[in-house]
Amino acid sequence: MNSNPSPSNSSRFEGCTLTGALSVLTQVRDAVCIVHGPSGCTHHNFSLLHATILANDCVEVPRLLSTRLTENDIIFGGEEALEKTIARALVSSPPPASIFVLSTCIVETIGDDTAAVCARPWGVPVIAVPTAGFLGGVFETGIRNALSSVASLASPAAEVTLAANLVGEKNLEYGVDENAAEIARLLSRLGIGINLRFVRGIATEDAGRLGAAAVNILREPSLRPVGEDLLRRFKTPYVDSFPAGLTGTCRFLEEVGRICGVDASEAVEEERAYQAEMLSRFSDLSGSRVCFRSPHPMLDPDPAAEGISTECAEALGLTVDPEGTAIPLPYPAPVGTAGLRRMLNRWRVLVRGKGRG
Missing domain, CATH: 3.40.50.1980 (Nitrogenase molybdenum iron protein domain)
Structure with missing residues (x-):
């Protein structure tokens, strides 16, 4: 359990484990995700996911259900509420091909045996995913646990x-x-x-x-x-x-x-x-003076991002100078050559005030 209140303990500030897992599991189109805990945990994550997918021009709504634990469930245990919610998911339309049950901080704290409930013969795979960040997890932990949980649906292939x-x-x-x-x-x-x-x-x-x-x-x-x-x-x-x-x-x-x-x-x-x-399209930037800075004032510069940026600057004949045009370091790192092209277009906007290429 993470009980250190010091700001230097960064795991307290790295996002919700549940959200990380849902960012993966809601991408299984024919599955239902059950958030085993109070309804607020589901509402918060549904709102976040819905807003994000709309921003990415997707209109599909994530299929989330909540066990809606009450004070009585928290005192006497929430396994019965989980059983009822799984049964409700099985008769939803369209019926799910799989169900993922995500544990919240409260159910892990009170000791519900989520895995045992999921292991019962439900007719479709019902998979327990540990996502209680209060007991030590962060956003990335949720992603890793979710990926491993989906992997349990697969078997070694006869042919690679x-x-x-x-x-x-x-x-x-x-x-x-x-x-x-x-x-x-x-x-x-x-x-x-x-x-x-x-x-x-x-x-x-x-x-x-x-x-x-x-x-x-x-x-x-x-x-x-x-x-x-x-x-x-x-x-x-x-x-x-x-x-x-x-x-x-x-x-x-x-x-x-x-x-x-x-x-x-x-x-x-x-x-x-x-x-x-690709680089030849940005030859107009040659000779410009630039200064690379962290994209956030509270964060130290990322050495990998600095390396990528410096490499591109040298290839284009730019001069890295503390008095040059401030260029935010990329985060996350641009992927491949296409990602570098998009990054260099942003550089051009900052250096020249116009974008083309």
Whole structure:
């Protein structure tokens, strides 16, 4: 249990575990998510998710139910309320192909055996997902626990195909689909397709394909525990992050090629030529003076973001100068060459006051 009140204990300020898990599990289209706890926990997360998906031009409403625990349930236990809510979910329309039960801080504190209730024969998979942040979890913990829970729907594949899984995409991130499209473009240079976006816009049965890929590509290094979990379950090797930066994108191609037994030399040369052509569109920035700063005054500069930005500045002939135009460091890091193009367009707006290219 995390009881340290000091502001230096950053886990207290890193987001709700429940929200992290729901950002993943609500992307299983034919599933219902049950939030086992007071109705306020569900209301808060429904409002957040609904506002976010609307901002990303999606009109689907997340299928959430609450066990609506009352004071009596908290005193005497909420397992009966959970049983009734699962039964209610099973007769909802359309009927769910799977159900995920997410525990809140209060039910973990009072000791409800959520896993035992979920393990009963309900007719469809009913999976308990530990999401009680009060007992030590944060937003990223919820994402990792949710991914591992969906992975339990899959079994080792009889045959592995030359394809990749995208694991742990940031579903609340603006541009998530553009980032996936950039990964698909890069993989196509190697003759590798996308097997599964795990988890984004899939059906329950799609999770069964999880073990059929030759490589898992994690969204970011914080998901390495998930990569190790999938390696144990399905023997699938992984790349620990999406590509970032000019040289980082080429290294990504080399690493995926090595894992999949594909010669990446031609793909790398093609990508370098593609990057050079992209950079040529921003030649008007050459000679400009810029100064890179953290995107938030309370945060220290990210060394990785500084490295990516400095690399692009050098490639374009920009001068990094404390008196130059203030350029916010990118967060999160731009994905691939397409992400760098979008970043450089923002630079141009700041430096020249106009955007093109």
